[in-house]
Amino acid sequence: MDDGFLDEVEACIPALRRYARSLVLEGELADDLVQDCLERAIRKRRLWRRGPVQPWLFRILVNLFRNHYRNTRRRNETPFEEALHAPAQPPQQHDRLALNDTLNAIAALPDEQREALMLVALEGFSYAEAGAILDIPVGTLMSRIGRARRKLRAEGNGSPPAHLRPVS
Amino acid sequence: MSKETRTIAEEQLHAYVDGQLAAEDRQKIEEHLRHHPADAARVNEWQRQNEAIQALFAPIGEETVPERLRPAVLARKKTSRHGRRWPAMAAALLLLALGGAGGWLARPLFGPPAPAGIQQASLVEEAFNAHRIYTVEVLHPVEVTANEKAHLAKWLSKRLRDPVRIPTLDGEGFALMGGRLLPASNGPAAQFMYEDKNGRRITLYTVRRDGGNQTAFRYARENGINAFYWIDGPLAYALAGEVNRATLQRLARSVYAQLEE
Structure with missing residues (x-):
């Protein structure tokens, strides 16, 4: 057991928590997802053979999200307010109401579009890296990002869709 | 402006917003935006979306990372939340690493008790049968093709009552053709088919195996078809093909690694 591996994993945790939150939106559930991901990575470290640890961890996280978490999120009524109140440093420069609209619009995106957009816009992965993490070709990735942006635009300009509880 | 150039332009605009372009291409886009206000507005909108995403989630x-997430x-x-058994997996991998001997070495060391052994025989038997029946199909080798991979995985996961993942073997020269649902002696089974550029086909057969936990890889051969099979959690797997044993073992190892990832 060399500590180098665990150190490398540890360095990725802030980014994994951030991405997990953008996927499941609720804080505790997002950390559960990260914990599952880390446990799996530590257990399967022998299967990690090449390249940097970070994309491998993201791949594990995405697969766990797809297989175990997205139904959980749909089943529960996600408290969107929590997601907005939780950040330690509330954003100052943005209009809070506009952010609420954006958050609702993000929550309404199909999972596959949110997975793609967040890897690029939040985590700053290159298109090639994001495609590899999601196991899709770059063309598919870009079309998902394009659709996500059109949808965010459509929903951001109007009132929140009827099926979402308004955030006050 | 032709339809094609407009499509390319849109992708380029996304790439510009996401910082994916080299300096030279970036300048070209900036030049383009100066003369196309509609595109400039779109780019501006997307940039504001990215800023909002950062504002929401970057904090x-x-x-501070919660204690429960510290790797140490x-x-x-x-034990883990899912209760997976690491020693059995490590043993499976170790046996694989031993090379060709892994298959039969597994039997005396990790062989299940007799009743489970009988189930195993039927698993590999059914996998061989399914392989023989469907790999010779020209018109309908699969029920759902690879371009509906997500749908295929969802459908079969539902039928097998456990998340079914479809490994990719492109790196090994085998492209996914698709898959199908099959009747097995104790419920539904799934078969995925792959083909290499010479038209050689291999199949991955998966069936629910209640009460099974983990076994090492086992090897079987019948009428020129080689197979590696194993149980992992609620599902049992068999990878079969008319390829040599070393190649099939390499493929099985890749499948196993992807299913565990």
């Missing part, structure tokens, strides 16, 4: 990356703490934990 989470600055938070997690590594000390003996």
Whole structure:
């Protein structure tokens, strides 16, 4: 057991928590997802053979999200307010109401579009890296990002869709 | 402006917003935006979306990481939330690493008790049968083709009552053709088919195996078809093909690694 591996994993945790939150939106559930991901990575470290640890961890996280978490999120009524109140440093420069609209619009995106957009816009992965993490070709990735942006635009300009509880 | 150039332009605009372009291409886009206000407005909108996403979620990356997520703490934990058994997996991998001997070495060391052994025989038997029946199909080798991979995985996961993942073997020269649902002696089974550029086909057969936990890889051969099979959690797998044993073992190892990832 060399500590180098665990150190490398540890360095990725802030980014994994951030991405997990953008996927499941609720804080505790997002950390559960990260914990599952880390446990799996530590257990399967022998299967990690090449390249940097970070994309491998993201791949594990995405697969766990797809297989175990997205139904959980749909089943529960996600408290969107929590997601907005939780950040330690509330954003100052943005209009809070506009952010609420954006958050609702993000929550309404199909999972596959949110997975793609967040890897690029939040985590700053290159298109090639994001495609590899999601196991899709770059063309598919870009079309998902394009659709996500059109949808965010459509929903951001109007009132929140009827099926979402308004955030006050 | 032709339809094609407009499509390319849109992708380029996304790439510009996401910082994916080299300096030279960036300048070209900026030049383009100066003369196309509609595109400039779109780019501006997307940039504001990215800023909002950052404003919403970036602070989470600055938070103190909860104790329960510290790798040192997690590594000390003996059991996991899902209760997977690491020693059995390690044994399976070790046996694989031993090379060709792995298949039959597994039997005396990790062989299940007799009743489970009988089930195993039927698993590999059914996998061989399914392989023989469907790999010769020209018109309908699969029920759902690879371009509906997500749908295929969802459908079969539902029928097998456990998340079914479809490994990719492109790196090994085998492209996914698709898959189908099959009747097995104790419920539904799934078969995925792959083909290499010479038209050689291999199949991955998966069936629910209640009460099974983990076994090492086993090897079987019948009428020129080689197979590696194993149980992992609620599902049993068999990878079969008319390829040599070493190649098939390499493929089985890749499948196993992807299913565990």
